Amino acid sequence: MARQTVVLGAGIVGVSIAWQLQQRGHQVTLIDRHQPGRETSFGNAGIIQREAVRPYAFPRDMKTIMSVLPNKRVDIRYRPAGMINAASPLLSYWHNSSSRLYKKIVPEYASLIELCLKTHEPMIEAANADHLVRREGWLEIYRTPKKLAQRVKEAEEARDHYGVQFAVLDREGLAEKEPDLGSDIIGAIHWLDPWTVADPGALVAAYADSFTQLGGRVLQTDIKGVQQQGKRWQVDTAAECLEVDEVVVALGPWAGSWLKGLGYHFPTFVKRGYHMHYTTQPSAKLHYWLMDAEIGYLLAPMNAGVRLTTGAELDRLESPADEKQLADAEKVARSVFPLGERREASAWKGARPCLPDMKPVIGPAPKHSGLWLAFGHGHQGFTLGPATGQLLADMMEGKPTEIDMAPFRADRF
Numbered sequence: 001m002a003r004q005t006v007v008l009g010a011g012i013v014g015v016s017i018a019w020q021l022q023q024r025g026h027q028v029t030l031i032d033r034h035q036p037g038r039e040t041s042f043g044n045a046g047i048i049q050r051e052a053v054r055p056y057a058f059p060r061d062m063k064t065i066m067s068v069l070p071n072k073r074v075d076i077r078y079r080p081a082g083m084i085n086a087a088s089p090l091l092s093y094w095h096n097s098s099s100r101l102y103k104k105i106v107p108e109y110a111s112l113i114e115l116c117l118k119t120h121e122p123m124i125e126a127a128n129a130d131h132l133v134r135r136e137g138w139l140e141i142y143r144t145p146k147k148l149a150q151r152v153k154e155a156e157e158a159r160d161h162y163g164v165q166f167a168v169l170d171r172e173g174l175a176e177k178e179p180d181l182g183s184d185i186i187g188a189i190h191w192l193d194p195w196t197v198a199d200p201g202a203l204v205a206a207y208a209d210s211f212t213q214l215g216g217r218v219l220q221t222d223i224k225g226v227q228q229q230g231k232r233w234q235v236d237t238a239a240e241c242l243e244v245d246e247v248v249v250a251l252g253p254w255a256g257s258w259l260k261g262l263g264y265h266f267p268t269f270v271k272r273g274y275h276m277h278y279t280t281q282p283s284a285k286l287h288y289w290l291m292d293a294e295i296g297y298l299l300a301p302m303n304a305g306v307r308l309t310t311g312a313e314l315d316r317l318e319s320p321a322d323e324k325q326l327a328d329a330e331k332v333a334r335s336v337f338p339l340g341e342r343r344e345a346s347a348w349k350g351a352r353p354c355l356p357d358m359k360p361v362i363g364p365a366p367k368h369s370g371l372w373l374a375f376g377h378g379h380q381g382f383t384l385g386p387a388t389g390q391l392l393a394d395m396m397e398g399k400p401t402e403i404d405m406a407p408f409r410a411d412r413f
């Protein structure tokens with residue numbers, strides 16, 4: 001008989017796991033309080049980041065730390081209450097960002113990133129979602145030759161060690177690709193491998209449709225709790241009670257607090273982010289996804305308009321929105337590209353689910369059999385969902401995995 005599995009959470013991570021398992025003949029129910037792909041996986045910048053082999057480290061140099069303190073930078077904001085709340089994981093994040101520890105983390109993280117395109121590809125094909133995906137890379141734009149040169153050095157390392165492809169563009173080269181950019185921009189790195197998605201939520205929804213076409217079931221309801229009963233699991237939801245062989249927790253930013261109910265205390269924290277869509281001024285056109293790297297926000301020509309996404313806001317998951325960071329990013333963005341009107345009355349708010357060593361948890365829960373965990377994908381969950389799906393499904397079936405999974409074990413915390 002087919003193994004019965006419940007996947008909790010229908011973001012990119014949960015949907016990808018459900019899709020993989022269903023394809024392999026498991027009988028899967030995917031549960032979320034919303035339709036698939038309506039939370040973090042909806043509002044992100046939509047880049048499948050093959051270039052992101054170096055996860056975002058906590059700044060360690062005094063100059064950067066001092067510049068963050070007045071809380072006026074565009075790329076990072078904090079609220080003191082949020083910092084106090086996450087003090088212990090943040091301290092551990094800072095510790096893990098030392099050059100000695102970070103050097104070990106990069107190849108581990110890169111081993112996951114290297115799987116991103118080839119694991120998205122079969123899902124895009126099965127979901128008939130090619131119309132949402134562009135395969136032209138994205139642009140990281142620079143204002144000062146020194147910063148661009150530093151980044152080119154990192155790009156060369158990424159190329160030499162992890163096969164990342166890029167081109168360096170001077171002002172003229174960039175103007176050929178993006179003629180409407182402001183004069184402060186002196187050049188760019190064009191990351192050539194990544195794919196960009198014109199509506200990330202729609203891609204996750206298409207993956208979920210493909211899952212249901214394979215025979216999987218989506219149940220839209222609130223998850224109340226799970227209990228182990230002998231070798232099986234009981235899953236209580238607001239709608240019904242299910243009995244299954246295995247449970248996968250893929251609850252993104254909610255995973256940490258939810259797992260406390262089962263006796264797990266993972267050092268999770270969130271980096272919140274906002275987005276807003278804009279029209280463009282008449283005759284202006286944005287062709288590529290582009291990140292204003294020295295300021296720290298991103299502009300993306302999506303189906304809903306030009307989407308501006310912000311950097312990190314360190315605050316509690318549930319604190320109310322503060323749109324100042326977005327407003328400040330918008331002010332700078334208007335000097336870079338001729339944005340028009342805002343398209344929504346208020347900003348979308350989401351939260352990157354983070355762990356202090358910058359790597360997700362993917363694997364079995366240490367204290368329960370038949371319980372599997374996949375969360376903490378931070379800045380690159382949209383990129384890494386399908387790779388996580390493939391790797392976790394292999395682990396659940398007792399098959400060898402394509403990469404070493406030890407760096408992602410839950411019991412490292």
Ligand SMILES: Cc1cc2nc3c(=O)[nH]c(=O)nc-3n(C[C@H](O)[C@H](O)[C@H](O)COP(=O)(O)OP(=O)(O)OC[C@H]3O[C@@H](n4cnc5c(N)ncnc54)[C@H](O)[C@@H]3O)c2cc1C
Pocket residue numbers: 008009010011012013014031032033034037038039040041042043044045046047048049221222223224250251252253254271272273274275309310350351352353375376377378379380381382383384
């Ligand atoms: C501004 C911004 C830009 C980003 N840009 C990129 C990018 O360009 N590329 C990239 O790779 N990543 C990007 N990310 C990160 C990426 O979006 C996340 O890492 C990823 O979406 C996390 O996916 P997830 O499936 O783990 O979580 P989610 O998508 O949040 O899914 C978790 C699900 O759990 C459900 N849930 C929680 N609790 C319950 C409950 N009790 N009952 C029922 N359902 C529940 C929620 O409804 C939700 O649907 C960005 C993030 C932000 C905020």
